[in-house]
Every structure is written in C-alpha cells, then in structure tokens.
Amino acid sequence: MAESLEVRGAERYRSGVLAYRRMGYWQPDYEPAETDLVCCFRITPQAGVDPVEAAAAVAGESSTATWTVVWTDRLTACEKYRAKCYRVDPVPNTGEGGEREAEYFAYIAYDLDLFEPGSIANLTASIIGNVFGFKPLKALRLEDMRVPVAYLKTFQGPATGIVVERERLDKFGRPLLGATVKPKLGLSGRNYGRVVYEALSGGLDFTKDDENINSQPFMHWRERFLYCMEAVNRAAAVSGEIKGTYLNVTAATMEDMYERAEFARELGSVIVMIDLVVGYTAIQSMARWARDNDMILHLHRAGHSTYTRQKSHGVAFRVIAKWMRMAGVDHIHAGTVVGKLEGDPNTVRGIYDTCRDTVTPLCLEHGIFFDQDWASLNKLMPVASGGIHAGQMHQLLHYLDEDVVLQFGGGTIGHPQGIQAGAEANRVALEAMVLARNEGRDLWNEGPQILAGAARHCAPLASALEVWKDVSFDYASTDTPDFVPLATPAA
Amino acid sequence: MSARRITQGTFSFLPDLSDEQIAAQLKYCLGKGWAVNVEHTDDPHPRNTYWEMWGQPMFDLRDPAGAMQEVRACREAFPGHYVRVSAFDASHGVESIRLSFIVNRPDPEPTLRLQRTETRGRSVRYTLATRGAGER
Numbered sequence: 333m334a335e336s337l338e339v340r341g342a343e344r345y346r347s348g349v350l351a352y353r354r355m356g357y358w359q360p361d362y363e364p365a366e367t368d369l370v371c372c373f374r375i376t377p378q379a380g381v382d383p384v385e386a387a388a389a390v391a392g393e394s395s396t397a398t399w400t401v402v403w404t405d406r407l408t409a410c411e412k413y414r415a416k417c418y419r420v421d422p423v424p425n426t427g428e429g430g431e432r433e434a435e436y437f438a439y440i441a442y443d444l445d446l447f448e449p450g451s452i453a454n455l456t457a458s459i460i461g462n463v464f465g466f467k468p469l470k471a472l473r474l475e476d477m478r479v480p481v482a483y484l485k486t487f488q489g490p491a492t493g494i495v496v497e498r499e500r501l502d503k504f505g506r507p508l509l510g511a512t513v514k515p516k517l518g519l520s521g522r523n524y525g526r527v528v529y530e531a532l533s534g535g536l537d538f539t540k541d542d543e544n545i546n547s548q549p550f551m552h553w554r555e556r557f558l559y560c561m562e563a564v565n566r567a568a569a570v571s572g573e574i575k576g577t578y579l580n581v582t583a584a585t586m587e588d589m590y591e592r593a594e595f596a597r598e599l600g601s602v603i604v605m606i607d608l609v610v611g612y613t614a615i616q617s618m619a620r621w622a623r624d625n626d627m628i629l630h631l632h633r634a635g636h637s638t639y640t641r642q643k644s645h646g647v648a649f650r651v652i653a654k655w656m657r658m659a660g661v662d663h664i665h666a667g668t669v670v671g672k673l674e675g676d677p678n679t680v681r682g683i684y685d686t687c688r689d690t691v692t693p694l695c696l697e698h699g700i701f702f703d704q705d706w707a708s709l710n711k712l713m714p715v716a717s718g719g720i721h722a723g724q725m726h727q728l729l730h731y732l733d734e735d736v737v738l739q740f741g742g743g744t745i746g747h748p749q750g751i752q753a754g755a756e757a758n759r760v761a762l763e764a765m766v767l768a769r770n771e772g773r774d775l776w777n778e779g780p781q782i783l784a785g786a787a788r789h790c791a792p793l794a795s796a797l798e799v800w801k802d803v804s805f806d807y808a809s810t811d812t813p814d815f816v817p818l819a820t821p822a823a
Numbered sequence: 824m825s826a827r828r829i830t831q832g833t834f835s836f837l838p839d840l841s842d843e844q845i846a847a848q849l850k851y852c853l854g855k856g857w858a859v860n861v862e863h864t865d866d867p868h869p870r871n872t873y874w875e876m877w878g879q880p881m882f883d884l885r886d887p888a889g890a891m892q893e894v895r896a897c898r899e900a901f902p903g904h905y906v907r908v909s910a911f912d913a914s915h916g917v918e919s920i921r922l923s924f925i926v927n928r929p930d931p932e933p934t935l936r937l938q939r940t941e942t943r944g945r946s947v948r949y950t951l952a953t954r955g956a957g958e959r
Binding site: 495498499502504505506535558561562565566568569570571572573574598599600690708711756759760763764766767770771772786789790 | 827829830831833834835836837838840844847848851867868869870872909910915916917918919920921922923924935936937945946947948949951
C-alpha cells in the first residue's frame with residue numbers, strides 16, 4: 333500500500349497546487365468510523381497518472397477539495413470534512429495481461445456531517461457531482477456505497493414496503509404477476525382499459541403503464557385513469573381478489589404529478605407509478621405523498637442503462653437501488669436474468685439482496701463490497717420485466733425467489749388465445765411451480781416436467797409453452813462482478 | 824377458467840388441492856418454523872380481512888398430521904364456508920403471513936356484485952357487494 337505523503341501546517345496551506353494525496357485525501361491507515369459513509373469506486377486513471385493520486389483526487393473532488401490550495405480551509409474543521417481514501421486495489425483481470433486497461437477499486441470514507449439528513453439530492457451532488465468529469469481520470473464508476481445506520485435513519489424508506497404491500501393486497505407465498513399494456517403507445521383510453529381488464533380478470537395481480545405513457549394526443553391521462561379503474565374494479569368483482577394497475581403519474585412538473593396522483597387516489601387505485609427520469613427530489617416527494625395517501629409507489633428505471641450498464645464508467649445499479657430504497661419507492665425494476673435486458677445472475681442477485689435484505693452481507697461475487705445493515709428500513713419489491721414467459725417459470729423462481737413482481741407483457745398479451753388466456757397460463761405456471769417447490773421438488777431439473785404437468789389441466793399454458801418454447805436471450809452480460817467467472821444462464 | 828371462482832390464496836388457479844397436497848404444504852410451513860392457522864368465512868369480499876379463527880395459530884405444533892387434523896375438523900364444522908390455511912412467520916423483518924391458501928369452498932360459491940355510483944364528472948365510485956352469502 334502506498335505510504336501517506338501528507339503534509340501539514342503552514343507547508344500544507346502555502347498558495348499553489350499540491351497533490352491530492354499530500355493534502356490529506358490519502359490516508360492508508362484510516363479506519364472508517366461506524367458513522368462514516370463509505371464508497372467503493374472503480375477508477376481508470378489517464379496514462380501516466382498514479383492510481384493512488386487519482387483515488388485521492390476522487391476523495392478530494394467529491395468532498396472539500398478544489399484544484400488549488402485555499403487558506404480558508406483553515407477556518408474550518410477541514411480534517412473532519414475531507415473524504416479519506418484509505419485503500420486502493422487493482423481490479424482483477426485488468427492492466428497488463430488483463431482483458432482491459434488497468435483499473436483500481438478505491439475505497440473512500442466520508443464523514444456523516446458532509447450530508448444533509450434525508451436528502452438523496454444532497455448525497456449524490458457530493459458523491460457523483462463534479463468528480464465524474466475530472467480530467468485526470470479516463471473513467472470512474474461508483475460500485476457500491478455503505479450507508480451508516482445513523483444516516484439511513486434520516487430517510488423515510490419505502491412508503492409501503494414488501495410486507496405491508498402483501499398484507500394490503502392479501503397475496504402471500506408467491507411472486508406477484510404483472511403485465512405492461514402493449515402497444516405502449518397509441519391505444520385510446522377505452523381500448524387501453526380493455527387490455528387491463530382482460531389481463532387482470534385472466535389472473536394477473538397488476539397491469540402497468542409503460543414508462544413513456546403519460547398524456548399524449550392519442551390518450552389524455554384522465555381517460556386512461558378512468559377506464560383503467562373501471563377495468564380494475566370489474567376484475568376484482570369477477571375474481572374476488574384485489575387488483576391494481578400502475579397509473580403512471582410522471583409529468584412535467586410536481587404540480588402535474590400531484591394532480592394525477594390525487595385523481596388516481598380518488599378513483600380508488602392502490603398503486604401509482606413514476607419514472608426514474610423525474611429525478612431524485614421528485615421521487616422523494618412522491619414517496620412522501622404515497623405514504624401520506626396509503627399508496628404503493630412503483631418506480632420504472634427509465635434511463636438507468638445510460639449510466640449503469642458499462643462497467644468502466646457510471647453508477648452501478650445496485651447503488652441506484654440502494655438510493656431508491658432510501659428515497660422511498662415500493663417497487664423497482666431490478667432485472668430478470670433470463671429476459672431480454674441486461675442481467676448477469678450474480679449481479680442481479682446483488683441488486684435483489686440490496687432491495688430485500690434486512691442485512692446485506694459483503695459478497696464480492698455478487699458485486700456487494702460492504703456489509704449493509706438496513707436498520708429496519710422497509711423492503712423494496714424488485715420487479716422482473718422484459719422478455720420473460722411462462723416456460724421460464726422454474727428459472728425465474730430459482731433466481732429471483734418469492735418477493736418479486738414478475739411482469740409478462742408480451743408473454744401475456746401475445747398469447748395465441750388472447751390476453752385472458754395468457755394471464756391464466758402465467759398464473760397457473762406460477763402456482764404450480766410454487767406448489768412443487770414447497771413440496772420439495774428440484775425446480776432447476778424438474779421445472780419443464782412440472783410445467784408440462786400443470787399444462788395438462790390448463791390448455792392456455794400448453795399453448796404458451798408451445799409458442800415460446802425456443803425463446804431465450806442468451807447474450808454475454810456487460811455488467812458482471814469482477815470476482816467470479818462470467819456466467820450467463822442458458823434459458 | 825371454466826367456471827368463475829374466487830381466486831384468493833396462493834393456489835386458487837390449480838385444481839382443488841387433495842388432502843395429501845395440503846399436508847405437503849403444512850409440512851413445508853412447519854419446516855420453516857411458521858405457525859399454521861385455520862380460518863373460515865362465508866363472505867369472500869376481498870376486503871374481508873378477518874375471517875373467523877378456528878382456534879389460535881398453532882405455535883407449538885410441529886407435526887403436520889396434527890395441523891391436518893385441524894383443517895379437517897374446521898371443514899367438517901363449516902362445510903359451506905371458505906376455509907383457508909395461513910402460515911405466520913414471526914421473524915424480524917417479516918412478522919406477517921408467508922403463505923395462505925384455500926382448502927374448502929362453498930358450493931355454489933357466492934359472487935361479488937360491482938355497484939357503481941356516478942360522482943363528479945365522469946368519475947365513478949365503486950363498491951363490491953357479496954351476494955349469496957350470509958350477511959355479516
């Protein structure tokens with residue numbers, strides 16, 4: 333480990349430029365305090381830049397430093413406010429002889445007083461503010477963050493949480509089932525509600541607006557809400573179950589979002605949704621509104637892949653998931669493993685653990701760099717959506733377990749016998765798989781037989797298994813942990 | 824579904840579970856350390872949360888056969904009611920139900936009627952009413 337070259341006293345504050353590691357941002361002997369917020373960054377220094385200096389610069393630029401020495405530091409308890417990089421490790425399989433140029437994991441500790449209580453905007457303005465554009469770095473990625481209990485306790489957390497959501501919906505012991513209405517654009521309110529009714533009455537628990545369905549010329553938001561709630565209530569009457577549809581209240585302003593959310597509440601909806609692109613503050617505002625109004629809050633992670641997918645630069649999705657659990661949403665799209673969107677099994681496991689654990693232990697092979705005690709913050713329900721179908725039910729239950737919403741959009745609406753049949757196929761496949769798992773059967777190996785057995789008393793499931801039998805999305809993942817061989821399942 | 828039925832509970836889309844299948848689920852619950860509870864009602868309204876308890880949750884019972892005996896006894900006492908088995912997990916972070924499934928249904932089943940009250944503008948207030956069950 334590179335030694336500390338810190339300088340102190342008058343020497344430290346002489347006007348001019350001083351290496352970050354000499355200004356106190358590199359402290360190899362530092363032991364993070366219980367109350368420190370700790371980050372792990374992946375840094376790719378520019379050619380010729382010393383990795384420890386680059387890591388110290390990240391600590392500096394994400395806390396108190398600027399490019400030159402300033403005497404006004406001496407008016408403050410600056411040693412407390414300086415972020416401290418205390419560890420720099422080379423990333424396995426990078427650098428000479430590796431797959432990519434040299435990368436390093438830099439561990440940086442931040443004092444609790446650097447952050448405003450309960451504010452994701454403030455936290456992120458520090459940690460991912462200026463520093464990602466810093467010239468001496470070729471690329472930078474925030475891999476993980478340990479949030480101290482003292483700071484976690486200043487956040488509301490999920491408005492409803494997994495436990496209470498299940499109690500409210502009266503649905504236990506199995507994943508919930510949903511579908512996104514398709515086509516996502518162009519349906520009139522009346523036609524849109526037809527899809528909702530068919531899917532919910534066929535056996536799904538939820539239907540969902542897509543991320544970009546807001547209020548367009550073909551369907552004003554009020555039309556959608558009115559027809560959807562007719563569909564939801566009709567489906568509840570024919571099934572005797574609580575049903576819901578995620579009414580997307582994403583809009584241009586908070587005033588518009590509140591107006592739409594209030595209308596959804598007046599109509600008796602149990603759930604509303606927002607998109608990640610509304611921003612952290614709007615998300616926290618809606619989470620607070622949701623708690624005040626007994627509403628489940630669904631978050632669609634629209635836009636995240638622009639900064640989460642590439643390994644070298646951006647913010648790992650496990651960190652976004654963590655921030656969203658703190659911010660207070662109840663559902664978050666978190667990957668399917670087997671579907672059409674990015675999702676290495678180990679990385680997805682780490683994200684799901686981040687959403688659902690009461691304590692998430694360090695697990696490098698799942699991309700988890702720190703122990704995280706969640707301090708009884710509500711659990712966040714992960715949502716698996718994108719290119720999944722009934723024939724994968726055993727794999728989905730194996731990888732994702734029980735507390736998850738499985739969303740079959742095309743896998744419901746594209747069923748050859750219609751939407752109701754598609755919904756029924758998914759529900760029967762799911763219940764049969766849970767029953768079998770509870771009976772102690774080996775889902776991984778017996779899954780296809782279990783599905784075939786269930787299809788004997790359910791013709792729509794038999795058709796679904798036939799139509800989609802060869803559909804799988806078997807591509808190498810981009811966002812994979814560095815500590816295990818890459819493994820993408822064959823579907 | 825061939826004939827509409829109330830589809831609350833974890834396994835309502837499957838053919839009615841045999842006693843053997845019910846026993847396997849009870850074994851699973853007890854194996855997890857959950858307490859099994861038997862409840863019954865004649866009103867399947869989805870907001871009817873508190874069904875009548877058939878005794879208390881069986882916190883100290885670890886034998887699936889004993890739990891199955893309670894299921895049978897409740898079914899025999901209330902053949903015209905819905906009977907469900909719920910399993911409670913008392914561990915921190917859950918402290919709630921982990922599995923809940925119907926093990927007896929009335930024949931014929933009551934139905935739910937959707938009543939609409941037009942309110943402001945095109946808004947409608949929806950109410951579900953159970954039909955064909957003893958009123959409560």
